[in-house]
Amino acid sequence: MTLRTGSAVGESRDPADLPVPVATTPQKKPKSFDGYWPWLFVLPTLLGVLGFYIWPIIQTGYLSFTETGPFGGEEFVGIDNYQTMLADGNVAQALINTLIYTVIVLAGIPIALLMANLVNQPGLRFASFYRVLFFMPYIAMPTAVALVWRMIYNGDFGILNWMLSLVDIDGPYWTSTPGFAIVSVGVVGMWASLGFGIIILGAALKNISPEYYEAAQLDGATKWKQFTSITVPLVTPSLFFVTIISVINGFQLFDLLYAIMGQYNPALVQSQSLVYIFYNQAFIQNDKGYAAAIGMVILVTIGIVTFFQFRMQKKWVNYV
Template sequence: MLPTEERAAASAVARPGRRSRRDWLWGYGLIAPMALGLAVFYLWPIVQTLYLSFTESGMFGGQTWVGLDNFAGLFGDEEMLGALRNTLLYSVLVLIGVPLSIVVAALLNVPGLRGLGVYRTLYFLPVVTMPAAVGLTWRYLYNGDFGLINYLLGQAGIDGPYWVSDPEFAIYAVAVVGIWSSLGYNAVLFLAGLQGIPKHYYEAAAIDGAGRLRQFFRITLPLLTPTTFFVVVITLINALQVFDLVYLMIDTKSPALAGSRTIVYFFYEQGFVQNSRGYAAAIAVVLLALILVLTAIQFRLQKRWVHYE
């Protein structure tokens, strides 16, 4: 038999007391607003979208259950397949900005660099600038007749193309803006990762005779892989959802739209222009599935190329 005090202590551990239950209630009460917001603004819209993807909207409202017809139509829709190709191409192009961000972060991390705060602010400005301002400004810069880019090319004797009106160049022009827009944010993340690397690694490498370039490839890049993994995942997810740049930079009547239409832009056309809400919901579900699959693949590959300390 256990002594009375030991039995009381064991009972208190096995059965939460009044104070413990009160703590649980406080905890649930504190997370309730966030959980309610997630349920209302995220989970419920997802459920609604899934339901709508199996229906067809009438001209005067209401839905008719059509099963998998919307999805069958999507995979036979040339515009949808073209939008998928454009989105994947844009995503691959934007990922080029990740190594550029590493280089920028490494340059901003140089000890004793004068004007470091100014450089960081300049690189981060595109992140806090409204997307509408970014898209319209770059549309002016890309203008084939009086844009600044073609003016500078003309000064060098080069006849610049119509960047956002030519189907061959439109998606690449938009991708350049996407890289420029995300460069500052990614560089700040990499800068935080660089500053978290212990200095004694570099001191030991310098004693062994390793130069700055060798230190960068042998120390910096391997220890930055967790940050790189995070940046790649976030960049890819954002790239798959690109809409505002295409909407603001490409004219709806331009032939370049066919070569730069993305999945989200196609969703906008079907849902808000054509008022085909069931078909648009199916597009959203396909996009969600694509993001989940690509993210799962990246997490699957995480153990092979991400090295933690």
């Protein structure tokens, strides 16, 4: 298809000379004091962030060192809650489960990139229809998604096991067998977040100038070579963004798990996520001090993981 732009051949321009539409070069402005007005405009948001994010984090940090009664009134207990947590096998199991879930969701990113590539094929009919279709699960309520998947996964009457039975496979009880359960939830999480990756990566793909591909083709690069040497490097900033968001969302797994597992599930104890344990301690068992400690661990873990992701980005992210 690039043959149509054959006129470019005679010019034999190096792709690096082309204007790059991906990122506009930032305009250097002289540093100056802009007055107080900008602060006035960000004030509403700033107050919100301080009041509803920063202050609660500080408070939660404080609460994690206390034993809190069901109706308030806390007593300072030092690091007791953290010591309890170290000895609590359920927390360790929950951390492992959360990691498994996050890894599965991350595995969806390459799939999303391939799909985005397919959806962005020039001349593809109904392209926006496909995009909407893939994005739907992401905007659907997790509880609604969970209910549908509960039916699919149903061990006795679900369509998944029915299909497996056609090829003589006796499917397990997907959501109530320890080990299978968290993976089953992970697959739904991956499926539900594909749309997000497709939209973000699709936008990045559209920003890659077609001239790169034309030049590569002239040099004899195969489609696959073009994908790995042009497409992938040029979408790395978006890949990085999607990875960061997926990891953060993965660590916050709660409602999908809660709704898919249901309340009668014998595998629940072995399949909890960190946030699930947090919820259970804070709102079912009324141990808000311990819950705050778990909340702090979630916060710090996400912070550390994200920090290392930012450190690592130099190694693989290309900002053109």
